[in-house]
Amino acid sequence: MTRARRRRIIRVQRTGTxxxxxxxxxxxxGMTDAIGLRLSGDFVSFMTGNTTRAAISLADxxxxxxxxxxxxxxxxxxxNAAxxxxxxxxQRRMFGVLAGVAMLLSLASMLQDPDLHLLRFYMVVLSMGMVNATIEHIEGLPxxxxxxTGALSRFGRGIGRFIMGERKMDWTIQAVPWLGMISGALCGSVLGLALPGDALFIAAVLTLFVALSTLLMRRTLHHRYNQRIARATGTK
Known part of the structure; x- marks a missing residue:
């Protein structure tokens, strides 16, 4: 096997993972956002919607x-910063972030007292911000x-470039987060309706399962999907 072929195989494996x-x-x-919306009436990950609704509420x-x-x-x-x-x-970046998200969702699921609903809402929002640090890019694609919204925009622009003759198909991966989001939201909607008291805990357990599954991956892959931090270097 040539070195170039080996590199292509490794890249395909990284992309698939x-x-x-x-x-x-x-x-x-998607599941958590649907559950949160049913429990609180507001979005826990869709900040564009919350920004618009905040403006309308203030205007009203x-x-x-x-x-x-x-x-x-x-x-x-x-x-996101956390x-x-x-x-x-x-060391195991994806496990660390997902385990933190699972912990926050578990704690939020315990806050059943109506007086603590705002705290529960913010804890779920915090977890949804945090989960974005799990994967920031795949082979350089955001x-x-x-x-x-960004994924659909990149997907649409990719279609436009394809129509204009560009044959790079990497934009098609942008459909994956949308498909994951809508399928999760459907499940979360059903859970939030059928088991409102346990829905967040179920989401926490599922998150922990995904976190544990990342331990089966090579350690180097835990660093592969994150952007590197550019540290300032002093000059003498």
């Missing part, structure tokens, strides 16, 4: 709801896990 993880994590994100004079949604946007951003920190502090 990454796409399987994207599908699984997007499924969890509903200051409390508007501030709650703006708080959710802030918590989501902090969750995910990056965790991903770069542990991937979104908890939101699919």
């Amino acid at each position: 990454g796409l399987a993880l994207v599908a699984a994590i997007s499924f969890i994100a 004079g509903d200051l409390h709801h508007g501030l709650v949604l703006l708080g959710a946007v802030l918590v989501f951003v902090l969750g 995910g990056i920190v965790v991903a770069h502090l542990v 991937i979104g896990l908890t939101y699919v």
Whole structure:
């Protein structure tokens, strides 16, 4: 086997593994977003929607709801930041991030008291921000896990380039997070309706299962799907 062929095989394996993880994590994100929407009436990962709804609430004079949604946007951003920190502090990056997400969802599932519903909402939002640090790209192509607007936009632009004669087909992978999200949301909608008290815990268990499955992967792959941190270097 030539070196070039070996490299192609390894790249195909890396891509396949990454796409399987994207599908699984997007499924969890869609499930959790649907469960969160049923439990709270607001999105836990769709911050574009929360931003628009916050603006409408503020314009309508509903200051409390508007501030709650703006708080959710802030918590989501902090969750993304926390995910990056965790991903770069542990050896098994994907396991570390997903285990943290599973822990947050488990804790949120225990907050059944109506007085703690806002805290539960923010904990779920934090977990959905954090999960985005699991996979940031596949072979240099950006991937979104908890939101699919960007993926659909890249997919549509890929169709346009294909029509104009470009034959690179890497844009087709952008369909994976959307398919994972919609299938997860369907399951989450059913769970949120049938088992509202246990739905978040089920999502936590599924997240932990995916986290444990990443331990079967080579350690190098845990670093392969994250962007490198560019550290400032001083000059003498």
